[in-house]
Amino acid sequence: MAKKKSDKTNRNNSKQSSTNTTSSVRSFFNSETIHFSIGLIFLILAVYLLLVFTSFFFTGAADQSIVENVTGEIVETATEVQNYGALGGAHVSHFFINNCFGIASYFIIIFLAVAGLKLMGAYKFRLWKWFLYCAVMLIWFSVALDFFLAKPMENSFFYPGGVRTCPGIFRRG
Numbered sequence: 154m155a156k157k158k159s160d161k162t163n164r165n166n167s168k169q170s171s172t173n174t175t176s177s178v179r180s181f182f183n184s185e186t187i188h189f190s191i192g193l194i195f196l197i198l199a200v201y202l203l204l205v206f207t208s209f210f211f212t213g214a215a216d217q218s219i220v221e222n223v224t225g226e227i228v229e230t231a232t233e234v235q236n237y238g239a240l241g242g243a244h245v246s247h248f249f250i251n252n253c254f255g256i257a258s259y260f261i262i263i264f265l266a267v268a269g270l271k272l273m274g275a276y277k278f279r280l281w282k283w284f285l286y287c288a289v290m291l292i293w294f295s296v297a298l299d300f301f302l303a304k305p306m307e308n309s310f311f312y313p314g315g316v317r318t319c320p321g322i323f324r325r326g
Contacts, residue, residue, distance in 0.1 A: 189272065208238065254291055254292075260291040
C-alpha cells in the first residue's frame with residue numbers, strides 16, 4: 154500500500170514540475186518588457202523595409218544584374234550595390250517587389266508597424282482586423298496592378314504586381 158502512495162506522489166511531482174515550467178515560459182512571454190522589445194524590433198524592421206523598398210525604385214535598375222546573377226564574389230558585388238540597405242537590402246527588395254507582391258508589399262510594412270506599436274503599448278489596435286485588411290489589400294493590389302500594368306511596364310526593371318502573383322492567368326506568351 155505504501156508503494157502505491159509513493160507512485161502517486163511521483164506522478165504529482167512530475168505534473169507540477171511540467172506545469173511550473175510551462176507557467177514560467179508563459180509568464181516570460183507575457184511580460185511587458187518582452188512585448189516592448191519585440192514591438193521595437195518590429196518597428197525597426199518596418200523602418201528598414203520602408204527604406205529598402207523606397208530605395209529599390211531609385212536604384213533597382215543598377216542593382217538588378219547583381220541581384221539576379223548571384224556568384225561567389227560577394228565582396229566585390231557588395232561594394233557595387235547602390236541600394237541603401239546594401240546587398241541584403243537589394244535582395245530583400247528584389248524578392249518582395251519583383252518576385253512576390255510588387256508595390257503592394259508596402260502593406261507588409263504597415264502591418265509590421267501596427268503590430269510593433271500594439272506590442273509596445275503605444276496604441277490600442279485590433280491586430281486581427283489590421284492583419285485581415287492588410288492581407289486582403291496586399292493580394293488585391295498585387296493582382297490588380299499585375300492585371301492593369303503588366304503590359305505597359307513589361308520592359309521595366311520592376312514588376313508593379315510582382316512576377317509570381319498569378320502565373321499563367323494574366324500573362325500570355
